[in-house]
Amino acid sequence: MKRPIVIGLGNPDRGDDAVGPVIARILRSHAAHRYDVVHAVGEATEILALLEGREDATLIDACVSGARVGTIHRIDLQVEGAPDKHGAISSHGFGLAQAIGLARALDVLPKRCLVYAIEAQSFEQGATMTPAVAEATNRLVGQILTQ
Amino acid sequence: MARRTIKTDYLARVEGEGGLKVVVRDGAVKSAELSIFEPPRFFEAFLRGRAGMEVSDIVARICGICPVAYQMSAVHALENALGVTIDGPIRDLRRLLYCGEWIESHTLHVHMLHAPDFLGFSGSIDMARVHGDEVRRGLEIKKAGNEILRLLGGREIHPINVRIGGFFRAPRKQEFAELAEKLKRARDLAAEVVRWVATFDFPERERDYQFVSLSHPAEYPFNEGRIVSNRGLDVAACDYDDHFVETHEKRSTALRSHMRDGSTYLVGPLARYALNFEKLSPIARDAAKHAGLGPVCRNPYRSIVVRAVETLYAIDEALRIIDAYEAPERSFVDLEWRAGAGYAATEAPRGLLYHRYTMSDEGTILDAQIVPPTSQNQACIEEDLQNYAGAFLDLPDEQLRHRCEQTVRNYDPCISCATHFLRLDMDRA
Numbered sequence: 001m002k003r004p005i006v007i008g009l010g011n012p013d014r015g016d017d018a019v020g021p022v023i024a025r026i027l028r029s030h031a032a033h034r035y036d037v038v039h040a041v042g043e044a045t046e047i048l049a050l051l052e053g054r055e056d057a058t059l060i061d062a063c064v065s066g067a068r069v070g071t072i073h074r075i076d077l078q079v080e081g082a083p084d085k086h087g088a089i090s091s092h093g094f095g096l097a098q099a100i101g102l103a104r105a106l107d108v109l110p111k112r113c114l115v116y117a118i119e120a121q122s123f124e125q126g127a128t129m130t131p132a133v134a135e136a137t138n139r140l141v142g143q144i145l146t147q
Numbered sequence: 148m149a150r151r152t153i154k155t156d157y158l159a160r161v162e163g164e165g166g167l168k169v170v171v172r173d174g175a176v177k178s179a180e181l182s183i184f185e186p187p188r189f190f191e192a193f194l195r196g197r198a199g200m201e202v203s204d205i206v207a208r209i210c211g212i213c214p215v216a217y218q219m220s221a222v223h224a225l226e227n228a229l230g231v232t233i234d235g236p237i238r239d240l241r242r243l244l245y246c247g248e249w250i251e252s253h254t255l256h257v258h259m260l261h262a263p264d265f266l267g268f269s270g271s272i273d274m275a276r277v278h279g280d281e282v283r284r285g286l287e288i289k290k291a292g293n294e295i296l297r298l299l300g301g302r303e304i305h306p307i308n309v310r311i312g313g314f315f316r317a318p319r320k321q322e323f324a325e326l327a328e329k330l331k332r333a334r335d336l337a338a339e340v341v342r343w344v345a346t347f348d349f350p351e352r353e354r355d356y357q358f359v360s361l362s363h364p365a366e367y368p369f370n371e372g373r374i375v376s377n378r379g380l381d382v383a384a385c386d387y388d389d390h391f392v393e394t395h396e397k398r399s400t401a402l403r404s405h406m407r408d409g410s411t412y413l414v415g416p417l418a419r420y421a422l423n424f425e426k427l428s429p430i431a432r433d434a435a436k437h438a439g440l441g442p443v444c445r446n447p448y449r450s451i452v453v454r455a456v457e458t459l460y461a462i463d464e465a466l467r468i469i470d471a472y473e474a475p476e477r478s479f480v481d482l483e484w485r486a487g488a489g490y491a492a493t494e495a496p497r498g499l500l501y502h503r504y505t506m507s508d509e510g511t512i513l514d515a516q517i518v519p520p521t522s523q524n525q526a527c528i529e530e531d532l533q534n535y536a537g538a539f540l541d542l543p544d545e546q547l548r549h550r551c552e553q554t555v556r557n558y559d560p561c562i563s564c565a566t567h568f569l570r571l572d573m574d575r576a
Contacts, residue, residue: 041211041304045255045289098259101272106279 004056005036006144007047009096012039015127016120019137020060022129026141047099048108057110058144061096062133063117070132071119072140078113116140169536169551176540179532181525181555191515199225199311199484199510206502206517207305212255215248215300216495217517218309219370220502225311227384228489228506229482236475237313238370239468240299244306245369245493246465247295250288250333252496253416253454253461256559257344258285261451264553265347281343284336288458291333294326295465313479323469330466337459338434344455345438350550352535353445356527357410358418361494367426367460368419370493375422376412385490387501393518404523411526414498415558416453417444428467431460447531447557454559484510495520497559521560528558 008024010017021039028037035058040046042061051057063073077100096115103109118140121130129137170177190209194202206221207214219241226233233241258281259271268274275282293303298318300306308314359380363372374390375381382390393402405411412418424432424442435456444453488505498520505514531554539550 043211043304045259045286046293046303048286049290049293098270098272102275102282105272105275106283 001055002053003036004034004058005038005050005054006031006058006060007050008037008039009042009047009059009061011041013126015122015124016118016129016133017062017123018129019062019118019120019133019140022137023060023141023144027144030141031145042095044095044098044102047095048102048106051099051103051110051113052108054110056112057114059096059113059115060140060144061115061117062120062123064120065117067119068132069119069121069130070136072136072143073115073117073119075115075117076113077109077115078111116144167532167551167555169532171536171540174540176533176537179529179536181529191517194504194512194515197512199504199506199512202504202512202515203309203311204307207307207309209517209519211304212252213248213495213497214305215244215296215309216493216500217502218306219245219493220491220495220500220517221504222309222311223370223491223493224384224489224502224504225506226482226489227491228487228504229485230487231312231480231482233313233480236317236473237479239472240314240317242366242369243295243465243468243472244299244309246461246468247292247299249369249461249496250292250458250465251296252292252559253458254285254289254292254340256496257340257451257454257458258282258289260559261454261553261556262344262347264549264556265344265349265451284339288333288336288340288462291326291329291462294329298322298326310479312482313475313477315478317474317478319474320472323472327466327469330462330469334430334459334462334466337455337462338430341434341438341452341455341459344451347451349446349448350535350538351446352448352538354447354531354534356417356445357406357412358421359412359414359523360419360422360499361492362422363426365426367423367428367464368494374492374499377421383490384492384501387490387492387518388503388516391501391518391523393522402518402522403525404518405526411530412523413527414520414523415450416457416496416498417447417450418498419494420444420453420456427456427460428463430463431456434459447554450557450559484508497521498523521558524558524560528555528560531557 006027008020010020012018012021024037024039038050040050118133118136120133167181169179194205197205202221202225203218206217209217263270263274266274296303296306299308301308308316358377361368361372362375373381373383374387380390390407391404392407393404395402421443438452440452486506486508490503492499492501500520501518503516504512507513532551535554536551539547
């Protein structure tokens with residue numbers, strides 16, 4: 001069985017969409033002994049391939065659901081449905097929701113599979129993260145490291 | 148007069164965002180228009196002032212599905228400006244990299260985007276619940292394509308190993324051993340896929356398309372060849388602008404192409420196949436024949452079969468290249484920058500991709516032109532809708548909308564390249 005994996009989804013150069021890649025980078029420095037840490041752009045089959053053969057996976061993405069900017073959503077996929085049932089939860093809604101749906105349909109969804117999505121405000125090209133999202137990013141790193 | 152309006156905000160299972168409006172009056176389709184509203188991305192503008200060495204990495208960012216196509220058209224155009232031709236193992240490696248992209252892109256479209264249309268599912272997740280083995284098979288084939296990009300391109304998405312003159316690093320022969328075994332397995336699976344998609348029900352619709360693709364005397368085209376058509380066109384890439392023109396329409400953020408005489412034309416699998424059938428490998432030709440395809444296919448709905456055949460070919464060709472490969476002494480040839488203009492067209496999975504650059508003495512980009520396949524096919528998509536939607540007007544709204552979406556998906560449009568897709572408005576009275 002493969003090691004637990006953390007997958008950070010998103011584009012590092014599009015404002016708050018950088019939450020996934022930024023957290024992946026930090027965890028690679030601090031927790032590589034515990035997890036395989038990967039940055040993925042969000043294409044469904046790419047995510048599906050990363051999930052295959054894992055018992056433990058954590059996916060991190062930016063999202064827009066109408067909640068307060070910087071809110072950290074936590075979805076346990078063994079308990080709850082795919083993210084699209086929570087509204088437009090992910091900035092890579094098609095890719096991530098599709099990947100999870102396919103993983104369920106093909107029975108390869110890891111036994112423990114969490115999605116953390118940080119409520120985003122800006123996806124502007126070349127922009128930095130908005131302060132509330134940057135703060136939530138730091139909080140989420142701490143949360144993952146202590147889980 | 149009874150009037151019905153069907154509106155779908157976004158069409159799913161196409162790459163990007165745009166809109167489609169079909170107007171029906173008195174039982175006939177009056178007009179069909181694509182409106183691409185993805186914000187333009189100005190790649191051609193921000194290439195100006197960049198160093199020639201940077202171009203292949205910048206244009207790879209135009210598309211996450213077909214970055215190799217952009218890289219290949221770019222390096223060939225720049226090398227054309229410098230009067231350099233690449234041959235030997237480096238040329239073969241470029242062809243191999245392109246095989247990887249075709250395998251990835253075609254397999255994704257066939258299994259995840261297009262097959263659900265024919266099997267009556269709303270998408271690939273629903274399809275996977277019933278056809279899990281077929282989806283797993285598709286994913287395994289796609290992985291083989293990914294593996295080519297990872298090994299040769301440095302990573303699976305937006306490869307980083309391509310440079311003008313060749314590659315930053317050329318793999319050693321033995322590095323391909325494991326990949327070759329995966330490709331052999333994928334070749335068997337791809338042959339099964341051709342047989343599978345050939346069993347789908349296809350609407351009996353054909354058009355006398357003006358097919359345009361590259362043609363090379365000795366090989367099914369990826370990187371090299373002249374631009375030819377089934378109407379007698381036979382020109383070099385440097386003459387592209389003499390025969391094709393892009394225009395802008397207010398409703399769209401993408402340019403659209405037509406021939407200078409105003410006629411529309413088709414690029415992509417159907418065109419390549421029709422103009423290069425004899426260059427397919429025997430295994431691919433044989434699979435096409437057994438799938439019921441002749442040397443020309445004019446039914447756009449059967450493009451899924453042609454994509455499956457091209458996938459089989461790309462795997463077969465990749466294995467041929469790997470088998471014959473001997474690593475070059477150097478992974479790239481040295482180039483001397485000089486002022487000039489360069490032109491190239493290569494075959495992206497979706498069709499002809501044309502690049503033109505002019506450079507300064509130091510190799511700084513002064514001007515760039517990029518014409519992606521989806522821009523070139525846009526007019527053909529609209530014509531298909533106008534021609535075919537009429538035959539489906541007796542269907543209930545939901546089924547009619549689905550049929551229109553399927554007609555668009557025949558083309559595997561990549562609106563993120565052309566700039567993204569798709570909202571559908573049906574206005575009928």
